[in-house]
Amino acid sequence: MVIEVIKRVMLGFGFSAIILFGVLTGLMLKDAVVPAKLLWGNLSASMIIGAYFxxxxxIFEYDRWSPLKQLTVHFLLSIALYFPISIMMNWIPLQPLSIALGLIMFIVIYSIFWSGFRYYFKKQAEALNASVRRGR
Amino acid sequence: MNRQSIELKLKLYEIEELLIPHQFLRFSKSVIGNVDQIARFEVSFNGNLCVHFKTGSKEYVSRAYVAQLKQKLIWGDSKDGN
Structure with a gap:
């Protein structure tokens, strides 16, 4: 269990590294000079978010909750963590329009991931059905 | 099989040990089912994987057991070699 938690935290750190690499590549191509303090802050924030996710x-493996409850809890927790950090890091400026836009983007990206999983589960059920029919 | 219910004074994991070598498999924390009696699978509205048995009864499969189930259905059981 502890090892699985560490594994998933590390996986989250991995994603934050990929994102930072993308950002740094963009900054490098523009010959930008960024203070180490700023970089440190942004990397810390994205590592926290990576570890969280x-x-x-x-949550999605907690059987006692229905998938709908799992999704609701996961979604609300994610928003509760992502928005304070984003606002603190100035990824999302503290203005009503920016926050609304940030929320819409968050929901769109979240929905894409959710749809991906739903598609995967549908395909899984189809594969299981095909093997049940074949076995008859 | 006719729809019969039999009460057993065994723990579910004890029944599991008895039945797993046959066509049975754990579907969730509270369900063990006969793989040969499965009619079809369905993803329910809220994302659960439902299994419908030939008898007409319906149960849920936990995500944690899906991989095992898939292996047993697609590759056959390796434990008793068929």
Whole structure:
């Protein structure tokens, strides 16, 4: 269990590294000079978010909750963590329009991931059905 | 099979040990089912994987057991070699 938690935290750190690499590549191409303090802050924030999403995946394995409840809890927790950090890091400026736009983007990206999983589960059920028919 | 219910004074994991070598498999924390009696699978509205048995009864499959189930259905059981 502890090892699985560490594994998922590390996986989250991995994603934050990929994102930072993308950002740094963009900055490098523009010959930008960024203070180490700013970089440190942004990397810390994205590592926290990465670790959170890694560990939060356990919510979807908690059998006692229905998938709908799992999704609701995961979604609300994600918003509760992502928005304060984004506003603190100035990824989302503290203005009504920016926050609304940030929320819409968050929901769109979240929905894309959710649809991906739903598609995967449908395909899984289809594969299981095909093997049941074949076995007859 | 006719729809019969039999009460057993065994723990579910004890029944599991008895039945797993046959066509049975754990579907969730509270369900063990006969793989040969499955009619079809369905993803329910809220994302659960439902299994419908030939008898007409319906149960849920936990995500944690899906991989095992898939292996047993698609590759056959490796434990008793068929």
């Amino acid at each position: 890694g560990v939060a995946s356990f």
